[in-house]
Amino acid sequence: MMLDDRKIKILAAVVHDYIATAEPIGSRTIARKYRIGISPATIRNEMADLEELGYLSQPHTSAGRVPSHKGYRFYVDFLMPVKKLSAAEHGLIRQIFDKRVNELEQLVREAARVISNLTSYTTLTMGPQLKSSRLKHINVNRIDETKGLLLMVTNYGTVSHNIIEMPQNLNDSDLVRISNILNDNLVGKTLLEITSDIMDNIKNEMIEYDEILNMLLEILIENLDEEDERSKVVSTGSSKMLDYPEFQDVEKAKNFFSLLEKSDLMTKALKTSTKPAAINITIGSENPFTELQDFSIVTSNIMVDGKDLGVFGILGPTRMEYSRVVSILEHVTNYLIKALSTML
Amino acid sequence: MMLDDRKIKILAAVVHDYIATAEPIGSRTIARKYRIGISPATIRNEMADLEELGYLSQPHTSAGRVPSHKGYRFYVDFLMPVKKLSAAEHGLIRQIFDKRVNELEQLVREAARVISNLTSYTTLTMGPQLKSSRLKHINVNRIDETKGLLLMVTNYGTVSHNIIEMPQNLNDSDLVRISNILNDNLVGKTLLEITSDIMDNIKNEMIEYDEILNMLLEILIENLDEEDERSKVVSTGSSKMLDYPEFQDVEKAKNFFSLLEKSDLMTKALKTSTKPAAINITIGSENPFTELQDFSIVTSNIMVDGKDLGVFGILGPTRMEYSRVVSILEHVTNYLIKALSTML
DNA sequence: TTTAGCACTCTCCAACTTAGAGTGCTAAAT
DNA sequence: ATTTAGCACTCTAAGTTGGAGAGTGCTAAA
Known part of the structure; x- marks a missing residue:
């Protein structure tokens, strides 16, 4: 045919x-x-x-x-022709990675902004599924008499911190001991694996720290939900869409914005359209979700050392500048992967 | 008259x-x-x-x-009648503060979301001017052989962290010493006061740590810019505006969104409309900025112990439900202030 | 001082008209 | 056997027109 x-x-x-x-x-x-x-x-x-x-x-x-x-x-x-990027466009992309930015999230956010500026479509980003990330470092610091700070770093390079109330009876060497014990027992585990069982073990080891350990466990569990929040789809540059004739009708525009707010839908859309291939293009009715069949989505996953650190997606009308979008996405993803592989 | x-x-x-x-x-x-x-x-x-x-x-x-x-x-x-909130509305607001959330930023973000849901207008938020915030705690942690983490907490309760490359020749007790020295010299100072002069003093005290101290200084300076970024105006619920007849014209809608993107304008608008009073209402042409004269802005500042921790603003058409907006804003601000004064 | 009555103004909407762009088909040209 | 010119036909977009309806201001009566 x-x-x-x-x-x-x-x-x-x-x-x-x-x-x-x-x-x-x-x-x-x-x-x-x-x-x-x-x-x-x-x-x-x-x-x-x-x-x-x-x-x-x-x-x-x-x-x-x-x-x-x-x-x-x-x-x-x-x-589709291979679209060469202009020197200026190249420069804009490179610029993100010139700054000494050591954190995945921030880097991704910046990248999304640049993609959105260059393409004039909406950029979607999704972080790594933190439930499956492994704890790399955990410790407890004292801030003042009553406050402390629980610090966690994962192997994906994401950092989370929580201010906690400090039990009065702990001195600095207690904190060092607690931090060490936590590190010894928890590092290398995924956040999902850190259940009350493991924490019970630790508590048995250190009955004297029962109070603070309970509190920390609670925070860990809360974090799990929250981190899920964090790994949700974020959209950048959505107001740019109002420039396209496709959205001159306010109803259409409203429909588009409310689509973006359905974060579970967007999450699924980014996940399912991500086959192993580097760049993935889903055009209109090819999309399994009927609400998205008036749009096209181009995605690109950020794979570093076999770890899936997230996805970039570009959401636009089916009448999309595919060649431009693809090459911009390819470039940004490559730069990002390079930056991350030295970082992690 | x-x-x-x-x-x-x-x-x-x-x-x-x-x-x-x-x-x-x-x-x-x-x-x-x-x-x-x-x-x-x-x-x-x-x-x-x-x-x-x-x-x-x-x-x-x-x-x-x-x-x-x-x-x-x-x-x-x-x-204007005093609008009583319904039990359901009360509940929604209270709910934010029931969660054990210990961080200003997150609390404000949640509050903005609820305000926006309740009022169906756009909520603007602006954090405290971090340049004037005082350092409360600073230290350096080791994550692994090559990576460390610089941690800073301000008196406003905001936490910032930066992953850093660790010089190879430092052991753990060096880190403790460095953290102590930094704490002794920097805590209590505003971020603006931490200039190369002070750092030079520290460096003189500890010539052996020259390398890492230089790096930290660089990060501090970078942070200043970035923190400025953080204290910028953030808008929530802007797509809700498309429901109002005022924005049925796509041109108007576009104009509104591009207004939100002018962050310096929005910052000024939130600052100037904030006289000492708790709640401040600026209607249409009362606004000094011509671009905003088709809108009304209701603001409320978050003052805790005389410290200005930020501003909430509601941006809507001049045809705004003032009584509802005012009472919602009053409630949320009061709850927030109460929560913060126990927190800080 | 208030009100009924009425002429007047302006918008909104539906019906109609027209110009223009593009098509499909047929028959002639290559 | 293709390709092309010609032409009738269709559909939209953009006016244009002509009420209907809402609301006003003014005048004169209550």
């Missing part, structure tokens, strides 16, 4: 033009703008064929043609 | 109805809905007077009347 050369040229022209203008494109325009060397009439015949084959569609009888999802798919798989 | 009783009743009716419906309101409607006991004709005469006095205005000759900014101001100052 391959297309002949002329059909391909016409399909490419339609996709290219529609991505740029958002207007249905007619035979006359193709003949004028993309010199293929055949008359509008012939182009019309070819377009009728392409429509029958499912690559194009017509908003109404006397309008030009618009690519169908199948049309975009063909374009993405076979026709 | 006081209004007589009948004019006040009519003004109240217009403001009340316009806040509810966003439609200009005519003499007939007032006579029907708000039984004042006079005929539409008389109401017309009174409304003509109110218009001449500047309390009402007419979108066009044959439309009803709409409150002017002066009209809203009169309403807010003299007519």
Whole structure:
């Protein structure tokens, strides 16, 4: 079911033009703008064929043609040019990683902002599933007479801190002992594995610290929920979408924003569209979630040493500048992976 | 220039109805809905007077009347009923403070979310100016062979952490010494006061730790900029605005969103509208910034022990449910202040 | 001083018209 | 056997027109 050369040229022209203008494109325009060397009439015949084959569609009888999802798919798989980024764009991306930033979250946030600025679409980010992350370091510090600080670092490089009430009867060497015990018993475990069982063991080892250990356990459990919160999908640059003709209708815009707020949906969308491949493109109705079938999503996972540190996703209209988006995403992801692999 | 009783009743009716419906309101409607006991004709005469006095205005000759900014101001100052919150609303607010949350930022974020849900307007929040906050605790922890963690806590209860590269030649007791020295020299100072001068002093005291101290100084300086970032205005619930008739025009909506992105403008707006009073209302053209003159802003500062810990602001159309907004803001702020004063 | 009555103004909306873009089909041209 | 010119046809977008309805201000009567 391959297309002949002329059909391909016409399909490419339609996709290219529609991505740029958002207007249905007619035979006359193709003949004028993309010199293929055949008359509008012939182009019309070819377009009728392409429509029958499912690559194009017509908003109404006397309008030009618009690519169908199948049309975009063909374009993405076979026709899409590799878009070179300009020096300025390169510079913007590199700039994020020049700063000495040592934390995953911040780096990802910055990257999302730049992606969103460069593409003018909405960028989605999802952090690593912290339930599966392993504790790398844990300790308790004293801040003042009554307050302390519980500090945890995971192997993903995420840091979390919690201010705690300090039992009065603990001195500094107690804290060092507690920190050491916690480290010895908990480091290397995933946050899910740290249950009351393990904590009971520790408590048995150190009955004298019962009070504070109970408190810490409680905080650990609370953190689990919260961290889940943290690993949720965050969207950046959503207001940019209002510039696109697709969202000139306020209803559409509202619909889009409320979509972004359905964080479980967005989480699933980012997860399922992430096959092993580096870059993943889901076009319109290819998406299993009906609410997202008017959009396209391009995702890219951040894999470092086999660890899945999260996903970038770009959410935009099906009429998306795929080639630009893909190369921007590729670049940012590569830089980020490089930065992270020296960091972790 | 006081209004007589009948004019006040009519003004109240217009403001009340316009806040509810966003439609200009005519003499007939007032006579029907708000039984004042006079005929539409008389109401017309009174409304003509109110218009001449500047309390009402007419979108066009044959439309009803709409409150002017002066009209809203009169309403807010003299007519506004005290809105009692429902039990459910009370519950939602209380709920935030039931969780054991020990951090200012998180608490504020939660509070903003609830305010935005309850009012359906956009909530703005601004943290304390960290440049003026005082260091309460600082120390350096080791995470693994090559990595360490610089930890800082301010008197406002904000915590910041930075992962750092550890020089190889430091052992654990070195870290304790460094932490102690830093604490002794820096605690109590504002972040602005911590300049290279002070650090030079410390370095002189401990020439052997030159390398790590230089690094820490660099991080401190970087943090200053970043913390500024943190104390910037954050907006919550902006997409809710799309429900209001004021923003049915996409241009208007776009304009609103790009306004939110001008963070320096929003910062100034929150600062200047904050006189000593607890709650501050700025209506339309009362705002010194022309871009904001189509909106009203209600602010409330979080003052604990004379320390300014930040500001809540609600941004909405001039046609805003002032009484609801004010009482919600009062409640949340009071709860928050109570929570913080036990915390800090 | 208040009110009924009425002419007047302005907006909103639905119905209609027109220009323009694009199509599909047919028949002629290559 | 393709390709192309020509043409009738269709559909939309953008006016234009003409009430209907809401609301006003003024005048004169209550």
